[in-house]
Amino acid sequence: MKRIKVCMFDVYGTLFDVYSLQELCESFFPGKGGDIVRLWRQKQLEYSFLRHMMQQYETFHAITEAALRYACESMGEELRREQEQQLMGQYLHLSLHPDALELLARCEGKVMAVFSNGSPDMLLPLLQHAGITGLFQHHISVDALKMYKPDPRVYEFARSTAGVDKDEILFFSSNTWDISGAGHFGFRTVWVNRNGGKMDRLGVQPEYEVASLREAAAFL
Amino acid sequence: MKRIKVCMFDVYGTLFDVYSLQELCESFFPGKGGDIVRLWRQKQLEYSFLRHMMQQYETFHAITEAALRYACESMGEELRREQEQQLMGQYLHLSLHPDALELLARCEGKVMAVFSNGSPDMLLPLLQHAGITGLFQHHISVDALKMYKPDPRVYEFARSTAGVDKDEILFFSSNTWDISGAGHFGFRTVWVNRNGGKMDRLGVQPEYEVASLREAAAFL
Structure with missing residues (x-):
């Protein structure tokens, strides 16, 4: 078996906790914060799959906003413009999972990459705010292809960006569809x-x- | 605006009630029948989208079976082989929605089609058991293309099978992603x-x- 040359990480869910939005959401919609955040995430993913299939690509930012609006509407809540702006803004300040921070701290010297459905306008500020941009040699967004994971063409794009063979990449994700x-x-x-x-x-x-x-x- | 020449119906959810499986499911897994049927349906759809995106087509029958297994496993229930066979068998005997039956009875003389993600081995027996096969001039399954809705190529396949222009088709679906x-x-x-x-x-x-x-x- 070949040696691992690049450790590649999914971002939303894997490195960052998308449910760290729950507190802010709960402050806007008391008693419904958890349900709204879960539905928001579910629809965000569903919309990325469906827009890809329909050949109607929109950026992950636009999809995330549409999913938030759907989630609030579906839960019978009115989403005011300033609430939407705050929640979308919070997406650039998600909490790093503590175990992710620990692992990344031990990876210095390895070739590492992030590979995300997130468009650069969401992905890069998120990494920046968490202070981890410099840990990664490659910051790969599907937006370059206007396609979403799990289409094989986007994994090929990530592979070619990393410049190694596919079985030299160890890919980490918390998302079963991504795995x-x-x-x-x-x-x-x-x-x-x-x-x-x-x-x-x-x-x-x-x-x-x-x-x-x-x-x-242990795998690094 | 052009005259409607073909009325085309989605099948699962639109004509037939996929939740009519709940009673059998509840008899196998007391207290969990509703949750399992909902998760089963959610995963069935998700697997169709994901297998399409991954270019790993499997028939709707295979996907439906995999989704059932996932749903039971995820809910902490052991699915015995004979239970699986009965539940999958029940998928060929779903209940027609009463309003669907009423509408179809009034449509005699119209050109009608069904257009479904279901593979012929599921779709045709279902229509047969409900006694409505003969109402439709076209029984269109995505399986001919090894692709799933909502890819535009499968709607084009349905259109060309019906042999009319796209805006001469009135398409009925209960599924928002299909609409x-x-x-x-x-x-x-x-x-x-x-x-x-x-x-x-x-x-x-x-x-x-x-x-x-x-x-x-009123629209017919």
Whole structure:
């Protein structure tokens, strides 16, 4: 088996906690913050898959905003403009998962990349605010292709950007559909399963499964 | 505006009630039947989108089975082989929505088609058991293309099978993602919103929205 040359990380859910928006959301919509944040995330992903399939690409920023509006409307809440601006602004200040921070601190000297559905206008400020931009040699967004994961063409784009063979990439994601897409394409994969979920039945298994990125240090 | 020449119906959710599986599911998994059926349906759709995106097509039958297994596993239930066979068998005997039956009875003489993600091995027995096969001139399954809705190529396939222009087709669906895909492609659309849901924010609105197919008779 070839040596791992690049550690590549998914961003939303894997390095950053998308549910760290819950507190702000709860302050706007008391008693519904958790439900709205979960529906927001679910629709954000669904809209990325569907817009891709419909050949109607919009940036992850636009999709995230549409999903937020849908989530509030669907939960019977009026979303005021300043609330929307604050919630969207908070997406640039998500909390890093503590185990992600620990792992990244131990990775100095490795070739590392982030590879995200996030458009650069969301992705780059997020990394900047967390102070981790410089840890990564490559900041790869699907936006360059106007396509979304898990289309194999975007994994190929990430591979060619990293400039190595597909099986020289160790790809970390907490998202089962992302692990499935990366695995079908040929990346080696680590599923970060923090909540004891079940792997989706999409025809491929992760090479490794960890409950925390702390455990992942062993693979580097 | 052109005259409607073909009335085209989505099948699962639109004509047939996918939640009519709940009773059998509840008898196997007391207290969890509703949750399992909802998760089963959600994963069935998600797997169709994801397998399409990953260029890893499998039939709707295979996807439906995988989604059922995931749903039971995820809910902490063991699915025995005979339970799986019964639940999958029940998918060929879903209940027709009463309003669908009423509308179809009034449509005699119109050119009608079904257009479904279902593979023929699921779709045709379902129509047969409900005794409605002969009402439709066209029984169109995406399986011929090994692609899923809402890819525009499958709507084009349905259009060419029907042999009319896209804006001569009135397409009925209860699924918002299907209405979005059909609308972007250029079909005229009727969203069957039986449960007072909100339309997804995917860049297109249905031409008509009805709470029941009974109301739809006016458009024929």
